[in-house]
Amino acid sequence: MRKRLGSFRPSRRLLFAAGTAAAASTVAATAAEAVSGSPQATGGAAANLVSLGAYGSGVLGSWERQARAISNEAQIRRTRETDGVFMFGDSIGVQDGPALAKQLAQLGISIAVHNWAGRPVTPAVDALDTWAQEYGLPHRILMSVGSNDIFTPPAVEAQVERTMRIVGEERIVYWVNVQAARTAHGPDVKVADQRNSAWINLQLAEAQRRYDNLRIVHWAEHLASSPNRLARLLRDGLHPSVPLGQNARNGLIIQAIKAG
Template sequence: MGKRLGSFRPSRRLLFAAGTAAAASTVASAAAAEAVPVSPQSPADAAGGLLTLGNYGSGVLGAWDRQARAISNEAQIRRTRENDGVFMFGDSIGVQDGPALARQLSKLGIMVAVHNWAGRPVTPAVDALDTWAQDYGLPHRILMSVGSNDIFTPPAVAAQVDRTMQIVGEERTVYWVNVQAARTAFGADIKVSDQRNSAWINLQLAEAQRRYDNLRIVHWAEHLASSPNRLARYLRDGLHPSKPLGQNARNSLIVDAIKAG
């Protein structure tokens, strides 16, 4: 694939800025975490237990298949495909923000079919994309709102981005929202790991954008880092958008990217 001229490649400084600020805000009051009372399942769905730090410092992703989900029925999927709308694949942020996003896009005459599942990392989301491609065919716009649950194993992302682009082909456009995680429920060490791993994921997305002309990055992390206090105002827990302020801001970035083509 050719490199898209003028594509924006985020700097390491900007990607790390948001997480560094989040971690620094609690250094004075929070001790470094060793065993924190949270669920090891995902950054999005804590419900008790002990966090195991894992190889990358953010924890260990456990079972997510019983978490909350929002998946369009077959009729909605087929209508969206026939009307060349948007297929969306997301995690818990998609479960939370997907309905509001669909309402915004409907005002533009754009239908949406969703496959959003809380706690889900990138690989099974791409599995779902592949299944829909085989069962229904794909519209010309695909939205990937996943990656936050890959802070546990960030190296896995690059291959799945490549796999996504192979599934959709050169004639369709993929919009991929990059990630920001520095979970406020945990101590400074975990916050720093979360942000380091978020930046690692985002750099893989930026590198992929250089290879694929039809990959568009929605720069959520940079948007949060670009103005003081956005982390506190736009994220309710260091990960999920606050409602309505953060939700509106993130969804507006997505809508603007889709409108830009």
Template sequence: MKTTRRGLLTAGAVVVGASILSTEQAFADGYGSGALGPWEGLSKRISTLDQINPVLNNDGLFMFGDSISVQDGYSFAQRLMSRTGDVIAVHNWSGRPTAPAVDALAQWAQAYGMPRRILMATGTNDIFTPPVFAAQVDRTMSIVGPTRTVYWVNTQVSRTGQTAAVQLADQRNSAWINLQLADAQRRHSNLRIVRWAEFLAAKPSRLTTYLEDGVHTTVPLGQDARNELIVQAIEAG
């Protein structure tokens, strides 16, 4: 299926089988969403070794995320434990794009080994440079290997505090990231997509009911909805 400009502008759309936009097709002045600011000093939640060991010993999950996961991670851990009995260890950092999240995955894999399942809740902060995302998905899959399962939450960004032009660019870049993720799934049979973008796009009211600023979830409605989608994906295997 050939990617169309209209398809890229559809809220949260992921066109399975669509080709990925090339760098040359981006705006001449960048990608329209602005620049990623410094994130290293922002809030984070990183599990200690005492929290990592039970995950390895009991076949739990490692989770790598951004600010949405910093906010929603504890609620997600409780929901997952109540439904599946699984424990998680987290490496969540606000403002962080995918490349350093994958760096953290590589560091944990080398230092501790890995459980059978990995949750990647990252991509939101790649809207500023969308073309870099695909390589990071492939890099993740290389680190994890073919026998582990990766669950990846796709992206929906349209920051309501920005201008209409920036909101449109955010949405286009979110769809671009999601297209790359869908393309990666065709290459990696052990990659599962948690379709947050499609869930939000299914009903226009969800964008305001479940997102407080066009990015982060409302609490508890958006938080519960997103966490439930992730748990359902994990339950499905």
């Protein structure tokens, strides 16, 4: 479905400016131990040369045994029947999902979640497809994934297209764009993280031009719009700080859902 001419279309300059600001703000950070559930790259000087991967951010670690939050069948069906929100997320969703659910409940909106730390986009869309077949879908789908695709950013475009085919033209997809420049890693990795984040966000922006029912939640631009936001709203260059970053990111999601 084609976008109408009056729709918002973030420019490449804006997205890459967001990336440049984020990289500059984190390049001098001291290396620290990576937090559980964040994107992983192998440590050690020799190993690090190998672990940088094809795109400079490293190699995605095993995520299948990481923390997850998945609604039970009763909650899924109740959310579908009341036309609430289905959410598919990663470690940020695991962390921020409960607070988001409380805010949505105050608006009379139910939510069912399938959040899994460390998970990239492809298996998240697999979960969406499974729920679509087993339960049907509500009118609103929230995709809070993409941060773990900095290791292979070209994979995102096909999965966005696949998502839009699954949901069809009558439902709305809210997709939170990404910001990664992990402070646990050196300058080269942080710059690669930011470059790959911008690459992912450009794919989302291009998809928004093609689909009238795709809404981008502009988390990356929000972080880059003020000099101190990255340090205040992110605790490790990726995950929102609690409560400031969590409230800011969830607030953007709530605004988007209210806007329809």
